[in-house]
Amino acid sequence: MAARLEIVSPEGLRVDGRRPAEVRRVLTRTGVLSQADGSAYIEQGNTKCLAAVYGPREPVKRAGVLHDRATINVEYNVSSFSSGERRAKLRRDRKLLEIGLMIKQTFETVVATTSFPRSEIDIYLQILQTDGGAVHTAINAATLALIDAGIPMTDYVCACSAGFVNDQAILDLNFLEESADVPTLTVALLPKSGKISMLGLESRLHIDKLEPVIALASDGCMQMKDTLDEAIRISTRNLAKTVLH
Amino acid sequence: MISVSERDYITKGVDRSVRADGRARLDFRDLNLETGMITQASGSCRVTLEGGTDVLVGVKVEVGSIEPDAEAAADADDIDDDGGARTAGGGGPGTDDTTGSSGGGTHARNRGRISCTVACSPSATRVFDPRDVESMCNEYSQLLNRVLNSAHGGVDLAALCIVPGSTCWVLNVDALVLDYGGGLLDAIFAATRGALHNTRIPRATVEQTDGRVEFEIEDEETEIVAGWEDVPLTVSMSKIGYRHIVDPTPLEELCSSARLTVAVNRRGNLCALQKGGEGGIEPSLLAEMVQTAKQLGQTLLSRHDTLLAAEARRIAKGVDPTGFR
Numbered sequence: 001m002a003a004r005l006e007i008v009s010p011e012g013l014r015v016d017g018r019r020p021a022e023v024r025r026v027l028t029r030t031g032v033l034s035q036a037d038g039s040a041y042i043e044q045g046n047t048k049c050l051a052a053v054y055g056p057r058e059p060v061k062r063a064g065v066l067h068d069r070a071t072i073n074v075e076y077n078v079s080s081f082s083s084g085e086r087r088a089k090l091r092r093d094r095k096l097l098e099i100g101l102m103i104k105q106t107f108e109t110v111v112a113t114t115s116f117p118r119s120e121i122d123i124y125l126q127i128l129q130t131d132g133g134a135v136h137t138a139i140n141a142a143t144l145a146l147i148d149a150g151i152p153m154t155d156y157v158c159a160c161s162a163g164f165v166n167d168q169a170i171l172d173l174n175f176l177e178e179s180a181d182v183p184t185l186t187v188a189l190l191p192k193s194g195k196i197s198m199l200g201l202e203s204r205l206h207i208d209k210l211e212p213v214i215a216l217a218s219d220g221c222m223q224m225k226d227t228l229d230e231a232i233r234i235s236t237r238n239l240a241k242t243v244l245h
Numbered sequence: 246m247i248s249v250s251e252r253d254y255i256t257k258g259v260d261r262s263v264r265a266d267g268r269a270r271l272d273f274r275d276l277n278l279e280t281g282m283i284t285q286a287s288g289s290c291r292v293t294l295e296g297g298t299d300v301l302v303g304v305k306v307e308v309g310s311i312e313p314d315a316e317a318a319a320d321a322d323d324i325d326d327d328g329g330a331r332t333a334g335g336g337g338p339g340t341d342d343t344t345g346s347s348g349g350g351t352h353a354r355n356r357g358r359i360s361c362t363v364a365c366s367p368s369a370t371r372v373f374d375p376r377d378v379e380s381m382c383n384e385y386s387q388l389l390n391r392v393l394n395s396a397h398g399g400v401d402l403a404a405l406c407i408v409p410g411s412t413c414w415v416l417n418v419d420a421l422v423l424d425y426g427g428g429l430l431d432a433i434f435a436a437t438r439g440a441l442h443n444t445r446i447p448r449a450t451v452e453q454t455d456g457r458v459e460f461e462i463e464d465e466e467t468e469i470v471a472g473w474e475d476v477p478l479t480v481s482m483s484k485i486g487y488r489h490i491v492d493p494t495p496l497e498e499l500c501s502s503a504r505l506t507v508a509v510n511r512r513g514n515l516c517a518l519q520k521g522g523e524g525g526i527e528p529s530l531l532a533e534m535v536q537t538a539k540q541l542g543q544t545l546l547s548r549h550d551t552l553l554a555a556e557a558r559r560i561a562k563g564v565d566p567t568g569f570r
């Protein structure tokens with residue numbers, strides 16, 4: 001194999017100066033779209049995701065209506081200008097549909113759908129800019145947007161990615177690291193119970209290395225949980241201030 | 246979906262120049278503009294209107310090849326090769342043909358191009374029928390493409406040429422509608438103009454060695470898009486009853502029988518004209534609407550230029566855009 005850019009330098013620093021177990025800087029904001037019931041915007045490093053939640057509301061398609069619970073629809077979209085090379089938006093990109101389905105299944109475990117029978121909750125995720133970790137950023141944004149919409153959930157869903165390179169597990173991979181053939185594992189965790197709600201790995205990883213990588217990713221998820229929790233508390237406090245004054 | 250009484254209420258209000266939100270017929274809503282929040286794009290701009298309309302435009306430049314059979318015959322009023330000033334719009338095709346350029350064929354082979362797409366984020370489409378969304382996006386994309394690539398599109402396409410006859414810059418303009426609150430087309434054009442103002446093209450140096458032409462792209466040195474100031478803005482007027490309004494809200498759009506979109510640039514030239522909607526417009530009303538649009542266009546442009554100048558100052562100071570924060 002040709003010599004490549006060192007993902008982790010001998011001093012233990014990654015290409016963007018982070019330590020192996022360090023998550024990128026996260027910026028969050030809720031209530032960014034005026035027309036949506038709930039919305040959120042997250043920036044994790046250079047990855048930017050916008051989430052909009054509509055619901056619970058009357059379903060558009062009568063066919064998928066469930067008599068005892070709400071249906072969750074997730075649409076995951078990546079903007080043409082989001083990545084380094086412009087990609088034309090394909091009609092029904094299968095990969096995007098699959099990601100949308102994965103995220104839907106993730107949230108079905110925590111959203112109290114039985115409180116809203118015969119209705120629909122729509123989660124729209126738009127990736128505005130991607131520098132790696134688009135899927136887990138989208139999941140975190142969806143969590144914030146759902147809470148912003150006031151939809152009851154049993155737990156936060158916090159997601160993070162981790163990889164393994166040079167005998168070392170690294171956390172929160174950026175685009176360079178993801179494209180350098182580093183096996184990337186995306187994990188979504190429910191912090192209260194510690195259960196893993198979503199797990200995705202797309203390349204080869206030795207079975208012995210799996211546990212430390214999952215452990216590191218879970219640790220990253222717990223860090224994300226603190227960030228998300230803080231964001232919710234701040235926005236709720238602000239909301240309370242406007243109501244009480 | 247609008248009830249008869251609501252339609253009646255809006256129509257009567259428009260007749261008296263008192264719209265539902267208190268505006269007069271020819272009043273625009275406040276516009277917020279921000280540029281440069283998508284750092285991976287060559288240029289970006291987000292425009293939000295008070296009523297919720299939210300459009301984000303990203304421009305990505307890439308090196309492309311000049312199409313060998315690029316249509317030049319239709320460009321009667323083309324940019325002349327001597328680099329002379331373009332004639333003012335409205336001058337017929339005849340005046341431009343007399344310039345000393347060597348025929349239609351070489352024009353298109355010395356220019357770059359702009360490729361536009363309008364897409365709706367799912368969060369905006371809940372208002373429309375999905376099939377309507379696609380045809381609406383297609384219609385807007387085509388209009389944007391036509392206007393920007395025409396002679397009065399503003400952008401100096403000849404400046405986008407790298408190697409005449411073979412390579413050029415292609416500006417990919419992608420408009421994303423994040424939220425819908427009426428007045429979409431005008432917001433798209435406003436965001437496009439803002440994004441083009443924000444776009445930086447890497448410098449391409451061309452070298453000719455032994456008959457072979459090579460070019461090099463330098464990432465560090467960038468240039469602005471020449472001619473962005475002359476990109477037109479559109480004024481869309483909706484006919485409600487016997488009157489016309491600008492910058493409609495979604496309910497007003499449902500009441501309108503016809504829509505006239507007029508593209509005006511800062512020189513006051515009429516760059517494009519398009520009528521939409523099922524209803525008809527009387528010729529006398531049409532002429533009046535076009536005149537009104539031209540005047541309003543100048544107001545819009547000066548407001549736009551002020552906002553862009555403020556953005557340029559903010560960027561020069563190194564202040565980060567608020568984006569969605």
